[in-house]
Amino acid sequence: MGFNNRSFVNGFVFDIDHDNGAIAWDLVGLPKPNTIIQNTKNGHAHLLYALKSPVLKTDSARIKPLKLASIVQCGFTERLNADRAYADILMKNPLNTHKWRTTWTDTKAYDLDYLAEFVPDTIKTKSKLKGEIYGLGRNVNLFEDLRKIAYKDILKYKPNKTYDDFYHAMFSMAIMLNNHCNPTEPLSNNEIKQVCQSICKWTWRNFSQEQFSAIQAKRGTKNTGKKKNTKEKIRLEKALEILL
The missing domain is CATH 1.10.340.50 (Endonuclease III; domain 1)
Incomplete structure (x- = not known):
């Protein structure tokens, strides 16, 4: 069943491959999913977090929301120990009651910024290979x-x-x-x-060539300022050494 598509990220779907899949979010202190779809035989589950405002992925997309969505996806995947290889365009059919036990929670769609608060700084800032x-x-x-x-x-x-x-x-x-x-x-x-x-x-x-030249000139001014600041810092450090 389709949830996300090639143009929009409507939310996040995490594939949990252990028998506590339905409560994996609670075990690690994450917000309650909007929908929980659990396998009735082995307890594995899909956890769905719906976004209040979808994130655009087309050629008109802004990179900042897409970066934040990537951070949330990565952070929640690691905290939930979810399947990294799972492509969250599709999810299990929540209406198929023969295979899946579906819980529709009372949670409203989330703001992306709010979900990002649950991602550790180590995941936000580390440079991945x-x-x-x-x-x-x-x-x-x-x-x-x-x-x-x-x-x-x-x-x-x-x-x-x-x-x-x-x-x-x-x-x-x-x-x-x-x-x-x-x-x-x-x-x-x-x-x-x-x-x-x-x-x-x-x-x-x-x-354009004119804009490029203007950027280079601005960078040159900044670099000159940095050099002056560095020289001033060295001068002050030497003065402190004499005083001490």
């Missing part, structure tokens, strides 16, 4: 890697080449990045296109 990226993290990871290449290469294509030239070059790079970073669970071509289109449209619209 490429081979450990899973779920929405793959989309975010590809976005971050590809945008750096796009920002660096955009001036090779403007103003002498077309947007299509730029897009096709970035799409080829995205395919290579996906194969390298997600060898066992690669993103689909449709997901890669969405990430690539989002980056290329924004970069083509917002980057």
Whole structure:
């Protein structure tokens, strides 16, 4: 049964493969799921957390909500010891009472920010190895890697080449990045296109030689300020050494 789709993250579905699946959330201190679908034979369960506002995954998506959704998915997966390989687009049919015992809780759909409060800082801040990226993290990871290449290469294509030239070059790079970073669970071509289109449209619209020069000049000013601050810090430290 479909819950999420290629365009929206409507919520999170976690696959719990042990006999206490229905209460796994309570055992680790997480909020109550909106729906609990438990296997009547072995106790395994799907825990569903519905989002009040779906997170967009198309080429019009904003990366900040997608990053936060990735953090929540990763954090809850680790805390629940849920199956990392499970793709939460599908879930068990809650209306099939022969196989599943379904509990519809009285919980309202959650704000993404609220769910993020239950993710430990260690999970929010740690840098994961490429081979450990899973779920929405793959989309975010590809976005971050590809945008750096796009920002660096955009001036090779403007103003002498077309947007299509730029897009096709970035799409080829995205395919290579996906194969390298997600060898066992690669993103689909449709997901890669969405990430690539989002980056290329924004970069083509917002980057020009004039803007690039302005950015470089601003960075140069900041770096000069940092050098001055560093020199001042060294001077003060030497003065303190003399006084002490």
